[in-house]
Amino acid sequence: MLARHYIGESWKHGLLIIGALIVLIPFYMMVSMSLKSQQEIQSISGGLVGAQEIQTFPVCTKHGYTEEVCTMRPYKYNFWFAFKKAPIPRYLMNGLIVTVSIFLIQVLIALPCSYALAKLRFKGREFVFSMVLFCLLIPVHAIALPLYVMLAKAGLVDTYAALIIPWTISVFGIFLMRQFFMTVPDELIDAARMDGMGEYSIVWKVMLPVAIPALLAFAIFSVVAHWNDYFWPRIVITGNRDLFTPPLGIREFRGGIDSDEFGPMMASIVTVTIPLIVAFIVAQKRFVEGITMTGMK
Amino acid sequence: MGTISLKNINKSFGSTEVLKQLSLDIQDGEFLTLVGPSGCGKSTLLKIIAGLEQQNSGDVIIDDKNVNSTRASKRDLAMVFQSYALYPHLTVRKNLETPLKLRDYSFVERLPLVGNFVPSRKEKKKSIDDLVFKTSETLKITELLDRKPGQLSGGQRQRAALGRAMVREPVAFLMDEPLSNLDAALRVHMRSELSELHNSLKTTFIYVTHDQAEALTMSTRMAVMIDGELLQLDTPSEVYNNPSSLRVAEFVGSPKINTFAAQISSDGSVEFMGIKLERKFNTNSQKALVAVRPEHLEITKDSNKPAFEATVSYRENLGSDIFYHVQVDQSDSKIIVRGSPARLISNGETVRISPSHAEAMLFETSGERIR
CATH class of the missing domain: 3.40.50.300 (P-loop containing nucleotide triphosphate hydrolases)
Structure with missing residues (x-):
């Protein structure tokens, strides 16, 4: 009886483990390749970390460094050369500026909107809300071209503004926060009004602190989406390398004379991914809460 | 102020x-x-x-x-x-x-x-x-x-x-x-x-x-x-x-007040459940409702008192008081009577119920009070 139970459970777990492996293997390869030398990568040998023999790297000397400088262990070389070849800290900084600005402005706009949609009575409220739902259905790619033309006409191509402005109104954020505010009792708002707060004070001093869990969930959605976004930055950042976001930066490692040197390329990808992984681990519980709370994605 | x-x-x-x-x-x-x-x-x-x-x-x-x-x-x-x-x-x-x-x-x-x-x-x-x-x-x-x-x-x-x-x-x-x-x-x-x-x-x-x-x-x-x-x-x-x-x-008072259909004669005397109220009322209506609170109905053994018969269907014991839900024999209405804990009456027993005349209130069938 008990054994049967375990067998019944184990096939489920087996299936889940296989699923997890499929997701994890690319990650494993990324980390492994960022540590190994080019020969080990090409011959698919050396396990996770490779032999880590001290060697001189030809691509490095081709770039004009002395042989002495170019002699080191592969893991060190991959990360050192990645940072030498592209201004990765700059890219990370750009990513940070863009994602944080987007998130803050999204909150600034979404909170009052969702408060009004959830708690204020006005004519046409249901219509406005149905428009919000409708906007959820529009894919970015469909409106990319008109957006680009608008930004180009305004002379904003190749600026931070081009990266940020199109995302500042998040209908998903408005929808998510509206659903959350619906669960906040009206009495709390009435109490704040009796105490003398205006509607904006209520939004920032009462609703915002109450909504922290929902906001954190939204923060993760928003930051992950825009940190990883390749499509939009690729369109509006045409030349200025100083404005490259991390995904655009990784592209730097493709092409050119040393296009097939995977070690430094993978090292740069690891560097770009680490902030998100750390953020995810820190906020893991909230993230899962957020997804289950909205029942979306 | x-x-x-x-x-x-x-x-x-x-x-x-x-x-x-x-x-x-x-x-x-x-x-x-x-x-x-x-x-x-x-x-x-x-x-x-x-x-x-x-x-x-x-x-x-x-x-x-x-x-x-x-x-x-x-x-x-x-x-x-x-x-x-x-x-x-x-x-x-x-x-x-x-x-x-x-x-x-x-x-x-x-x-x-x-x-x-x-x-x-x-x-x-x-x-x-x-x-x-x-x-x-x-x-x-x-x-x-x-x-x-x-x-x-x-x-x-x-x-x-x-x-x-x-x-x-x-x-x-x-x-x-x-x-x-x-x-x-x-x-x-x-x-x-x-x-x-x-x-x-x-x-x-x-x-x-x-x-x-x-x-x-x-x-x-x-x-x-x-x-x-x-x-x-x-x-x-x-x-x-x-x-x-x-x-x-009906809203104020727990349990709810009992109501009975009543007939009013031309001289203003009121009769309900075969009982004639001592007081006379000044009204033109012929039909009305008499309302009596549970505590103003008495379970009595005194056969001289005007009373009607009913059967106990449910006993609600609150410790200090006991409320009997009783089925009135002459009609199909159920009423509630307060009894004293001194003598418990079991379900199914027939009792005689006598209202307190002073406390009975008269209402028009539409709900207004007749004083």
Whole structure:
């Protein structure tokens, strides 16, 4: 009886483990390749970390460094050369500026909107809300071209503004926060009004602190989406390398004379991914809460 | 001062009329209870007084000032809510300070950081601290001041919510079923505390409840509201003993009052269930309803007393009292009779029931009282 139970459970777990492996293997390869030398990568040998023999790297000397400088262990070389070849800290900084600005402005706009949609009575409220739902259905790619033309006409191509402005109104954020505010009792708002707060004070001093869990969930959605976004930055950042976001930066490692040197390329990808992984681990519980709370994605 | 008067208040949500031409005068320092079944509009009325809801027509007058267009916070009223509505992210102390800061501080003084440098703020802060401390002493919540609402029990939250209302020293307190989230024992205890608080503050209390026991025990006057209309406004004993209509008589009192069909002869004498009432009534109707409270019906063995026969179908033992649900033999109606615990009667037994003539009330079939 008990054994049967375990067998019944184990096939489920087996299936889940296989699923997890499929997701994890690319990650494993990324980390492994960022540590190994080019020969080990090409011959698919050396396990996770490779032999880590001290060697001189030809691509490095081709770039004009002395042989002495170019002699080191592969893991060190991959990360050192990645940072030498592209201004990765700059890219990370750009990513940070863009994602944080987007998130803050999204909150600034979404909170009052969702408060009004959830708690204020006005004519046409249901219509406005149905428009919000409708906007959820529009894919970015469909409106990319008109957006680009608008930004180009305004002379904003190749600026931070081009990266940020199109995302500042998040209908998903408005929808998510509206659903959350619906669960906040009206009495709390009435109490704040009796105490003398205006509607904006209520939004920032009462609703915002109450909504922290929902906001954190939204923060993760928003930051992950825009940190990883390749499509939009690729369109509006045409030349200025100083404005490259991390995904655009990784592209730097493709092409050119040393296009097939995977070690430094993978090292740069690891560097770009680490902030998100750390953020995810820190906020893991909230993230899962957020997804289950909205029942979306 | 805290006189509040409402003149011809009308309110409807969409096509549903919630309040119909309601007028009400509340005197300074009284404990007025608005009581009625759920959905009768009593909470809406309270919100209209508070300024949280706008009436469609009619006037709200506080201390001889028309406040129709005055914002909720400027009406100098404080409200206690059923769910307490404490700010969950602030400590009890901050919860109590909030209304005072919003009232006393200027815009600049309220600013974070910058506010600290305004010299007048220090004095105001001192007086706020004093008020918060004094209030917490009165309510015995001093040791809870640094906790958040989530760490408090229901009764403690209730006190904190009362405290937040009290610190402002308002002209009147508005309470929207403040005790209904508490357990039974605590509710009875808080009733007496609220009454004591009212006695010591001597401020006007307007208290909304659907629980007629709360209304009967605490209020100076109670206003019975049913379907958006004010049916009777009087002292609890007057409402209980002398209801103006059958609806009031049926709502107030537990168990519910018993009604019997009655015939009226041309000389004004009333007969029901084969019993002739001693009193005569002045009315033209021929049919009416006699209403008698359970405690005014007596189970008797005395065959000389006018009485009717009934069969006990269910016995409700409350310890101090026993209520018998009895099936009247001549008709199919069920009534409730209070019996004494001295003699228990078992289900199925036939008893003789005799009404107290002085306490029987007569109503028109439409519900108006015949005196």
